[in-house]
Amino acid sequence: MSIKIDNKIVGYEVVRPDAEAPPAKSDDGGGQRQSAKIIRMTEQVARPEGMEALEGATYKIKTPLDDHAMYVTINDIILNPGTEHEQRRPFEIFINSKNMDHFQWIVALTRLMSAVFRKGGDVTFLAEELQAVFDPKGGYFKPGGKFMPSIIAEIGAVIENHLQKIGLMEKEELSEQQQLHLRQKRAEAEAAHFEATAHAPSGESPESNGDYPASATLCNKCNTKAVIIMDNCETCLSCGYSKCG
Structure with missing residues (x-):
């Protein structure tokens, strides 16, 4: 059945049988605006009820740039315990050091990372992003010959190591x-x-x-x-x- 439209089309709406009736508009003339519905991309990860203590691990960072070591603590929660979908995820991170020069940015960094952990979803990008931070004053070599471009990069390496331990990241073997x-x-x-050491002159062995x-x-x-x-x-x-x- 065809319907002839004589007027200009200025809008359209798809009507579905199961659609709810639209809310009645306000007649007060004030143009009251409806509140928008918030859609979250991922579910918020909350601390389990009644759980005052979380399992975690503490890692030590000692750089040649500072006399005091940094201690990185990452606490985890277990999602879907006792099921086939059981998974361990990081929930919060703390960094402690005697060096107060880093206090301000350490507090800001740990709060942001803890917020990302609790937001849910894929958090492995944190390790990659932090390890790509370079210190303009230059990096340093760890014992064993591994180069670290900055202290932030070593914190990222610690997070990567922790995520590999709990199974969120695969280690390249x-x-x-x-x-x-x-x-x-x-x-x-x-x-x-x-x-070369045997044939080198005395005092000049590599x-x-x-x-x-x-x-x-x-x-x-x-x-x-x-x-x-x-x-x-x-x-x-x-x-x-x-x-x-």
């Missing part, structure tokens, strides 16, 4: 064949290092950089000073990265 190859390369590098040779350079993939030249190819003894494939 080398295969058995790659581990065997690295062990062989490392043994060859140590043998070459001992040979020192190793943590767990890797002194001649090792920084790896662009894992930020560890563990890249050596083996078989005419740059190879990282930490993550296995090689320019030769």
Whole structure:
């Protein structure tokens, strides 16, 4: 059945059988506005009722830039306990240090991160974003040769390590064949290092950089000073990265 429309169309509305009747408009002439409905993208994560203590872990950060260490505590909650969907998630984070120079930004950072944890959803982006922060004054090397571009980046590394422990992030692990190859390369590098030490003049013996040779350079993939030249190819003894494939 066709219907002829003689007037100009200025609007339209789809009427559904199960649609609720629209609220009556106010006749007071004041143009009273309806309150908008708030739609949340994710559910708010709340502290379980009756639970005064949460399980967590504390990590120590000691940098060569400061005399005092920082202690990062991350507390978790368990969602859907006793079911197949049981999951452990971070709920709050605290950072404590004797150095009061960092107090202001530490309080702001921990409150923001705790709010993100309680908001729900995917929180793994925090670790990646924090590790991408660079200090304009320069970073530092941790024991073992791993480079940290800033203190914020090391806090991000701590969060990443914690998320890997509770199963929210997967840790990149080398295969058995790659581990065997690295062990062989490392043994060859140590043998070459001992040979260079034996033939070096007195007082000029090269020192190793943590767990890797002194001649090792920084790896662009894992930020560890563990890249050596083996078989005419740059190879990282930490993550296995090689320019030769």
